[in-house]
Amino acid sequence: MNAPRSLPPDLQDLAERAERAARSLGLDPPQVCFELVDPDELNMVAAYGGFPVRYPHWRFGMTFQHLQKTHEYGLSRIYELVVNNDPCYAYLMRTNTRMEQKLVMAHVYGHADFFRNNLRFAPTDRRMIDTMANHATRVRRHVDRFGPERVEEFLDACLSLENLIDPMALWVRREAPPADDGEARMSDERIAESRVRKIEARHAYMDPYLNPKGEMDRERKLAAEKLAKSRRDPPEPVRDVLGFLLRRAPLEDWQADCLDIVREEALYFAPQAMTKIANEGWASFIHSRLMTRHLLDQGEFVEYADRHSGTMAMPPGGFNPYAVGLAIFRDIEDRWDRGAHGRAWRGIADPAERRRFDDGSRRGWQKCLEVRRACDDSMLVDQYLTPDLMDELQLYTWGRDPRTGQPVILDRDPVPVKKRLLADLANGGQPVIDVADANHENRGELLLVHLFEGTPIREDFAKQTLRALHRLWSRPVHVDTIALDANGGRRVRWSFDGQDATTRDLGKSGSAPAA
Amino acid sequence: MRRVDRDLGRFRAIVEGHVRRNLREFVRKGDLLAREGAKTVRVPLPQVELPRFRFGSKDGRDGGVGQGPGRPGEPAQGEAGESAGEHEMEAEVTLEDLARILGEELSLPRIEPRGTRKIEADMLRYRSIRRTGPRSLRHFKRTFRTALRRQILDGSYDARRPIVVPLPEDERFRSFEVTPLPESSAAIVYMMDVSGSMGAEQKEVVRHTAFWLDTWIRSQYRNVAVRYVVHDAEAREVDREQFFHLKESGGTKISSAYRLCMDMCERDHPRDRWNVYAFHFSDGDNWSGGDTQECLDLLASRLLPAVNQFAYGQVKSAYGSGQFKHDLDRKFPDREDLVTAEIADRDGILPAIRQFLGRGR
Incomplete structure (x- = not known):
């Protein structure tokens, strides 16, 4: 890895000021290395997710082209780019004004603090820059040995399945630890024993006659065999599909290594997908506090206000995680400053009274620090997005008009809006799909099950993804889900057997689609 | 060479290969027709992009949460649902590349220069000056200079009150020259x-x-x-x-x-x-x-x-x-x-x- 170029002294000064101010608030960011880059370089760095070295793959080129196009058209400007690492790496655009650099730095310290302290990130690899570089070396070695086409084709298949991870895998071991052998056999035998067909003897002495030992042994053996056959594999559904494939799919060493790399990187990025509102909200909360209380010089206020409001603007119809997150943190600070939470406050019926309520507890900032430590997006929205705040933010749910296909506003009632928002945030916005059976129909076929929560998955994409899955599993693969049509939901099984993608109707679904 | 170039090149090659493989299909469906005056065509990317298990139907996202004014039943404004961070990726191929692909796929011969006749194209360049012309082409500096020179010559120029008034004959205009270019x-x-x-x-x-x-x-x-x-x-x-x-x-x-x-x-x-x-x-x-x-x-x-x-x-x-x-x-x-x-x-x-x-x- 190339050593970071040192910042020009004036920016270095600003960075130190920002860091001092952040620490004075009680934040605990890791060391941050800023790097000054040109817009073109920034797009490049952004295409690689902020990492200087990653394994060769065309999709980084695709992202780069996309970023450059949008940059050219003036559609987007990447203001900040922070890498969760220790030390944190962050990039500053050379063309930024002095005020913008300050703003970016303040924002970056917010992210850096969040990365280090939020519990979601606790188990992430803090030397990811090095790890990514190692991944690159490993992939290049495979490319040298097996040729770029084979490796690329295999990586494509792995990346198609990238979102089939268990975001909790870094904390939780979901599968039961392999039990002590003797005990496992015991319990199996006991189950088998109970299934042995025998004639009930009224008197114990009759038993050996009614159920002769030779016959019983044969019966026991049969029962045990039947039990083993009926045993599901895996015994419980497995969320970590990539991990399961890594252990069970018939892969060559280099293929397993590629899959391992893809899985490891997906797990590293997963917390970021699950903390967009919280992370951006926190960083925005911090930058506004740092800027307005510590860093802004006179004469920069108007420019700051302009930039800040630009970032926080809510495009009509859109959903800006920066704005929502910031609003939530501000609301938390205000409410906990006034003690406007808990039973005493909730008991007040009059809204004006509720707004005026103040018990002088001044715990707002403390509470914010706790929330940034404990919450991901789902928890933040669930617990701290109040009906009042939702009203203020003008949140609504939308759906498509069945006749015109145009998006229309469905509802502004806080309950369904929050429900929808939580549904969208669940599992980082990815469908939840488990391995249900690795020996489906006793033919070694792989069956995945989509845990349907009201939103269907796209059939065309799913069938293409099944091809990728088949590439790894080499036997027919299936996924069960629910497809919606005019009459409600139907359970369907999409399959790919190496030749054709097929759909099988499994009958009407019990669970009604979400309205 | 920038470090992104290799991946970018590979991506371009993939897009090109995609166009090549599906040229017949693209031609039949008219997918690649460029807009008038455009230098590039857009290649629909869903087929290039890596497939995933993802929510939605063929029309994209079917619903979600948005922000803004409006009562239930009214149309939701803007690009509803773009928020989820799902960018529509697209790739572009320049018309030159497209022509090259077409040429290679159909094995078209390059057009040979015609005989010995040298074909020249006239190139217009605004690089000379005339005394007449439209107002919009008036060369301010030259006009001023001519007027100044005339006033100095006829003694009407006062260095203490430097007012220069151009007469119609002082005016100079930009004009084009025709340059034959072998083209x-x-x-x-x-x-x-x-x-x-x-x-x-x-x-x-x-x-x-x-x-x-x-x-x-x-x-x-x-x-x-x-x-x-x-x-x-x-x-x-x-x-x-x-x-x-x-x-x-x-x-x-x-x-x-x-x-x-x-x-x-x-x-x-x-x-x-x-x-x-x-x-x-x-x-x-x-x-x-x-x-x-x-x-x-x-x-x-x-x-x-x-x-x-x-x-x-x-x-x-x-x-x-x-x-x-x-x-x-x-x-x-x-x-x-x-x-x-x-x-x-x-x-x-x-x-x-x-x-x-x-x-x-």
């Missing part, structure tokens, strides 16, 4: 039968064919002028928009179009400066045998000598007899500079292009 120019003349028997689908076929012809010819010449002629019983020149959308009825006199084309060539695109490509599309019906005979005579005597190549594309329609192609083929069985092709439907576009451009003229 290759081509003119494409599209002629189309818009009589009643040519339906919408036939015109679509012509439009798609014309796009690919344009793309290839533009890749071979620096300067390409495109002219459009429609005809039923009479012919007239129209713009591009009209060309593809005009609906006429009535009879068909092909000779009218050929005559107009000839006039245009002689007036605007003389043979010594221009490489002229004439493409004529019709469903093969002509008013009378007499008119057909006239067409054949015109072609032989005047039109063919005026162009690099004349191509006739016969688009199959429910009404056309297809007689005209027979007549052409019979009259000119083996002339290098005349090609005919039958385009039965959209699948016929690529073979027709190969025939039209396969001679490298």
Whole structure:
């Protein structure tokens, strides 16, 4: 890895000021290395997710082209780019004004603090820059040995399945630890024993006659065999599909290594997908506090206000995680400053009274620090997005008009809006799909099950993804889900057997689609 | 070399391979047609992008949470649902690359420079000065300088009160010079039968064919002028928009179009400066045998000598007899500079292009 170029002294000064101010608030960011880059370089760095070295793959080129196009058209400007690492790496655009650099730095310290302290990130690899570089070396070695086409084709298949991870895998071991052998056999035998067909003897002495030992042994053996056959594999559904494939799919060493790399990187990025509102909200909360209380010089206020409001603007119809997150943190600070939470406050019926309520507890900032430590997006929205705040933010749910296909506003009632928002945030916005059976129909076929929560998955994409899955599993693969049509939901099984993608109707679904 | 270049190059190669593999499909569906004046075409990326298990239906996201004013039941504004961080990726291929792909896939020969004739293009450059001209081209500095010089000469200039008033004769204007540049120019003349028997689908076929012809010819010449002629019983020149959308009825006199084309060539695109490509599309019906005979005579005597190549594309329609192609083929069985092709439907576009451009003229 190339050593970071040192910042020009004036920016270095600003960075130190920002860091001092952040620490004075009680934040605990890791060391941050800023790097000054040109817009073109920034797009490049952004295409690689902020990492200087990653394994060769065309999709980084695709992202780069996309970023450059949008940059050219003036559609987007990447203001900040922070890498969760220790030390944190962050990039500053050379063309930024002095005020913008300050703003970016303040924002970056917010992210850096969040990365280090939020519990979601606790188990992430803090030397990811090095790890990514190692991944690159490993992939290049495979490319040298097996040729770029084979490796690329295999990586494509792995990346198609990238979102089939268990975001909790870094904390939780979901599968039961392999039990002590003797005990496992015991319990199996006991189950088998109970299934042995025998004639009930009224008197114990009759038993050996009614159920002769030779016959019983044969019966026991049969029962045990039947039990083993009926045993599901895996015994419980497995969320970590990539991990399961890594252990069970018939892969060559280099293929397993590629899959391992893809899985490891997906797990590293997963917390970021699950903390967009919280992370951006926190960083925005911090930058506004740092800027307005510590860093802004006179004469920069108007420019700051302009930039800040630009970032926080809510495009009509859109959903800006920066704005929502910031609003939530501000609301938390205000409410906990006034003690406007808990039973005493909730008991007040009059809204004006509720707004005026103040018990002088001044715990707002403390509470914010706790929330940034404990919450991901789902928890933040669930617990701290109040009906009042939702009203203020003008949140609504939308759906498509069945006749015109145009998006229309469905509802502004806080309950369904929050429900929808939580549904969208669940599992980082990815469908939840488990391995249900690795020996489906006793033919070694792989069956995945989509845990349907009201939103269907796209059939065309799913069938293409099944091809990728088949590439790894080499036997027919299936996924069960629910497809919606005019009459409600139907359970369907999409399959790919190496030749054709097929759909099988499994009958009407019990669970009604979400309205 | 930037470190992204390798991955970017690989991505471009993948997109190109994708276009190459699906060229037939793209041509049939008309997916790659560039907008007028655009330098690139957009390649639909869903097929290139890595598939995932993801929410949604074919129309994209079906619902979500948004922000903004409006009552339930009212349309949600803006790009609803873009928020989820799902960018629609797209790839672009330049027309040059597209022409190259087309050329390689159809193994088209590059067009050879024509004979010994040196084709020069006039290049206009605003690099000289004149005493007359439009106001908007007035050269302020020069005008001022001339006025100043005159005032100093006639003694009306006062250094303490430096007011300079230009008279009409002081005024200087920018003017262009004509610079001959050795350059290759081509003119494409599209002629189309818009009589009643040519339906919408036939015109679509012509439009798609014309796009690919344009793309290839533009890749071979620096300067390409495109002219459009429609005809039923009479012919007239129209713009591009009209060309593809005009609906006429009535009879068909092909000779009218050929005559107009000839006039245009002689007036605007003389043979010594221009490489002229004439493409004529019709469903093969002509008013009378007499008119057909006239067409054949015109072609032989005047039109063919005026162009690099004349191509006739016969688009199959429910009404056309297809007689005209027979007549052409019979009259000119083996002339290098005349090609005919039958385009039965959209699948016929690529073979027709190969025939039209396969001679490298």
